[in-house]
Amino acid sequence: MAQLNSNIPAGPLAQKWENHKFSSKLINPANKRKYKVIVVGAGLAGSSASATLAELGYQVENFVFHDSPRRAHSIAAQGGVNAAKNYQNDGDSVRRLFYDTIKGGDFRSREANVHRLAEVSVNIIDQCTAQGVPFAREYGGMLDNRSFGGAQVSRTFYARGQTGQQLLLGAYSALCRQIGLGSVKSHTHSEMLDLVVVDGHAKGIIVRNLRTGEVTRHAADAVVLATGGYGNVFNLSTYARGSNTTAIWRAYKRGACFANPCYTQIHPTCIPVSGDYQSKLTLMSESLRNDGRIWAPKNKGDRRSPQEIPEEERDYYLERKYPSFGNLAPRDIASRAAKQVCDEGRGVGESGLGVYLDFSDAIARLGEDKIRERYGNLFSIYREITNEDAYKTPMRIYPAVHYTMGGLWVDYNLMSNLPGLFVLGEANFSDHGANRLGASALMQGLADGYFVLPATIATYLALQDTGKRPKTEHPAFKDAELNTMADIKRMLDCKGGRTPAAFHKQLGKIMWEYCGMARSEAGLKKALQLLPQLREEYSKDLRVTGSTSTLNQSLEQAGRVVDFIELGELLCRDALAREESCGGHFREEHQEDGECKRDDDRFAHVAAWEYTGAGQTPVRNVEPLVYEEVKMATRSYK
Amino acid sequence: MKVRLKVWRQSNPGTPGAFEEHETPDINPNMSFLEMLDVVNEDLASKGQEPIAFDHDCREGICGTCSLVIDGKPHGPHQGVATCQTYMRSFSDGDMITVEPFRAAPFPIIRDLVVDRKAFDRIMQAGGFISVRTGNAPDANAIPVPKIAADLAMDAAQCIGCGACVAACKNASAMLFVSAKVSHLGLLPQGQPERQRRVLAMVEAMDKEGFGACTVTGSCEAVCPKEISLDFISRMNRDYGRSLLQGEPGRKAGASDEA
Structure with missing residues (x-):
């Protein structure tokens, strides 16, 4: 069983983050230069983390599968970003944003994480404004706000209907500055295909260059995944076509727990x-x-x-x-x-x-x-x-x-149960519980990247000896690379009759039918029969054209689709095990007048799934949700 | 409906490419142009042929990834939209549609319709930012920004970095792209301290990448999916001229003081 210690700091809720920052380890500037951090992804969380870590003095390498860091799907967020500024004088406060977010998540998120999110929300707006994000203004020159779902105050900052674009371009410009200064090395068209674990710690990644097909090994003192959500498991979604679960899924298969996969929005x-x-x-x-x-x-x-x-x-x-x-x-x-x-x-x-x-x-x-x-x-x-x-x-x-609240399990420091592996933004599970409120995804991505990880990563790094960082010649790197190459060869050699897109479409239909807006025991059990069959057909009947030595979009898609099929099975398994309705997870057996009926006695916990091998049933670990200040209540918006 | 495609195929940057003709399977007029290509690619794959490589991602006109020249026009027949927002109802049954990559020397072809636009990133790295480290920002309302300035900055800031402006220009000039970023930051009070070094550094980087000169024909504005105005080019020219005269000799944006 995986060890899940949430590492929530002691003390009153409102002081936990301050206390934690004070008690976290520091690394002096001369030593920071010696540490190398890999960041995968360049959306809001990945760009802001890469830029901020580089500003602090760490050596950062950033990897994206896109042709440029500016293309990440954060760019498509429209409405806005929440912050407890109370500029409207309408009674907003950190506590109110915290409470709205906890309640909006149907009391299935971690209290301390959500409070921290509300605290740093105000810094996000300051930071982005200073970078030149052109938020909407009133005629007096002050920032304008609008209302969003689940709140009765106006706390949403926006840039027309393109807030995500402007926030991402702000973070991208901070990243560009660091790339120009040579403190971030940017790898574009580079897809992470495996996580390398050495002596139980995440120490590197295996990457395929999508233009040349070359597979390479990269070692670091810590690995940060900011690779977004897995909503494309449904095939049809508001995600970009390229959004995928490959990075977090392969980390899961290397031992990182996957928390609450059934919480989809x-x-x-x-x-x-x-x-x-x-x-x-x-x-x-x-x-x-x-x-x-x-x-x-x-x-x-x-x-x-x-x-x-x-x-x-x-x-x-x-x-x-x-x-x-x-x-x-x-x-x-x-x-x-x-x-x-x-x-x-x-x-x-x-x-x-x-x-x-x-x-x-x-x-x-x-x-x-x-x-x-x-x-x-x-x-x-x-x-x-x-x-x-x-x-x-x-x-x-x-x-x-539209969004997935579940993701890789992380503690208060945003570190997974695999030491050295940090997970940010939509790729982790921590802040939105069973339902995310509007304008909170941008807030979380930037909170994690600008303010949380840069403060918490030192506690881990300070204990690592940079002189002993595993070299890429280490057998763990070699094994991971060989596995990756073997997977690619298998897909190309299969020469079956159906394209990756056809499999993706079929997967999407199964997921939407049996694990969409309403889920039932019978439906989920049906899906759990169909999905292993689909996985089996995939391994026999896949057709990928072309070769591995050039740009091959069919091959890229094939690798992503198989991860989605496997994840789909875990998602259904999680939905079946959670015999209650909460937020985006609606079980038909558990409702009251069409509203969600939670079961706090049995399910006030995080379910963190642990991989136990191909074809084996994964283990469901549990992290109890302990609420120190908020009382779990039935959500009412009536 | 069915259409015929005359599409550019090129297997890698070093091999010469050529046009290839394909007839599409039956398609629905409500498909997007990229969905039509999806259908063609499924058809090719089922015949054991290699699908047509094309760039795409968000498919809602904001990521700037899609990049086709359709019948000679970057992003196709309609104004103010990207290729992914072009629908087949804009064409007629039986049409022959020519599909090419964005063509410009600084955008080398990677494969078929996919080009390399990293030159844009390098221009941004030269100076397309405000140097503010995380954590040292004042309260967001400490500096009022007139609504008119904020709105105009937003008009420029919505550039999606697709490169259609370059593809449309007979000189492959990147002036619209660069001027949008220079204007966005230069219009805001936060952008003033670096205004001069920014424009000098970005223009220098643009020239170094091999983008051509601007002769103000306006073809860039005509194809821009975000309808970014040519006025920003004049704004940048003014900024550039003033910076050349007053400039900070020996200084380069990006060479930071605090390092």
């Missing part, structure tokens, strides 16, 4: 699926729910156009069911409510899988110009995709996979 406002050929789903920012009203016809099978449906025959179901939060109910709740409406036969659009997001009241109140200023780019995206004008007719929206 379905975002309520996406453009509905239009056909079988579709390669991705597009999000319409949650910020739209500030001014848009969500409704469906009251009558089943009402096929009239939205304008023909009179006010009294419309059901503004979120406002009806959750009068105090209304259209700003958290994502998991809003998504399930949309599914219920469509299951009842009241969905709209050709497929019947959609509800309306209507701006006509807001346009009447504020004028079309104001709405255009706030959401213009989102309305144009909607128009490009659907060929419809949302200023004139309501948008049609439907939930889609």
Whole structure:
């Protein structure tokens, strides 16, 4: 069994982080230069961590599979970033942001981590502003805010509908500065294919150059994974096509525990699926729910156009069911409510899988110009995709996979149970519990990279002797490289009949059908029969064209898809074992009037899965969630 | 509907490429251009042929990865969108569509339609930043920024770094890309201390990469998926001229004082 010590500092909640920073080890500047840190990924967490560690004096090597660090999918986040600045004087505070986040996560996150996140949120806004992130301003020159789901204060900072882009370009510019100074070595088109573990510590990675096919070994004193979430296990999602689970999955297979894989987020406002050929789903920012009203016809099978449906025959179901939060109910709740409406036969659009997001009241109140200023780019995206004008007719929206709260298990220092392996951002599991609130992913990615890891990594590094850092000639590196090469050869030699994309599509269908918005024991058991079969078919019937010595996108995809198939099985296993409903994990057997019914007696814990070998049942380790200050309560947004 | 593709195939940077013709399987007008290529690639793979390599990632017009020249125009027929936001309903049944990579000497072809745009990263590394270490920022509201300046900075900052401006330019000039970053940072009070060294360093890096001169034909603005204005080029020219005259001789951006 893995040892899971969360290392939560002692003392009152509000002082834990300060105390912890004081008691953490320091490394003097002359010695920092001797340490080498590998960072995989260059999204918000990876870029900010790489830049900050380099500023501190460490030797940093950054690896991305993209052609440039600026392409990471953090760039697509639209709505905003939360911070407890209370610039609006509306009663916000660190404590309130902390509480909203814990409650939004349905009391399944770690109290101390979430409090720290709320504390450093204010520093994030300062840092990004100083870097030149052009946040929205009021005429007086001060920063503007808007509201997001799950909160009754306005604490979301934004840059039009492109906040993720601007924050990422800020972190990328900090990274560029360090690359220019020679303190970060940047490896692009470089995909991590294995983690190298020496004497129980993470000491390096195996990388394939996607342009030349060359496989290389890289050693360091610590390895940081900031490689994002695994939502593409569903194939269709709002993730970028390249987003994958390979880095964290292969670390899992080397001994890092995978925590709460079943906590996946379905975002309520996406453009509905239009056909079988579709390669991705597009999000319409949650910020739209500030001014848009969500409704469906009251009558089943009402096929009239939205304008023909009179006010009294419309059901503004979120406002009806959750009068105090209304259209700003958290994502998991809003998504399930949309599914219920469509299951009842009241969905709209050709497929019947959609509800309306209507701006006509807001346009009447504020004028079309104001709405255009706030959401213009989102309305144009909607128009490009659907060929419809949302200023004139309501948008049609439907939930889609958007984020994964689960990820590799980490302690308070963001270190996994494998010493020397640190995991940041969406790739870890720690801060969002069973559901993430809007505008909190950007906050967490930057908190981890700018402020948390740079303070906590020294505690580990100080105990490492840089003179004894394993060389890449060490047998562990050689074995890992040989394994990687053998995997690649197997995929190319298989010469079966089906492409990686075909397998991915089939996997997505199984996952969405049996492990999507609603999950049941019977469905999950069915999925646990189908997925091993799919894995088996994959190993026999895969077809990858081309060779390994040039750019080969089919080969890249093949390696990622097999990891998704294996992860899908773990996800279903976790969902089956968690016999309760909480946040994004909804078990049909455990509900009360359609709302989640948690079971705190049996499941107030983190499930951290430990790999035990190919074909073996993984071990479910448990980290109890101990709440020192907050009382677990039934979430109510009514 | 079905279309015919005349598509550039090149197996590696060192081998000459050529156009190849393919007829697509039956496609849906609501597919995106890249989804159409997905379908063509599945068809090729099923025949044992190598799929067409093309760059893509977010498929929602923000990451800047996709990069095709469609019928002679970077990012295809529509204004203000990237290739991934181009839909097949913009074409007619039976059309012959020519698909090429972004062509420019500083963007060497890696394979088929995929080009190497690292030159952009190197320009950014030369000076596309504000030198502020993590932790030494003042309160975000300590320096008020006029809304007009913030909005204009945002107009420039939304550049996605795709390189369509270079591909469209007869001289392969990168002025629109560089001027967007210079203007974004130069318009904000936080960017003032390094304003002069930034523009000098970035222009020097741009020239070193082999991008051509700007003759203000405006083809870059016409194809920019974010409709970044040509005005930023004049803004950068003014900044550059002033910096040359007043400049900081012997200084290079990126050579930091605190090292």
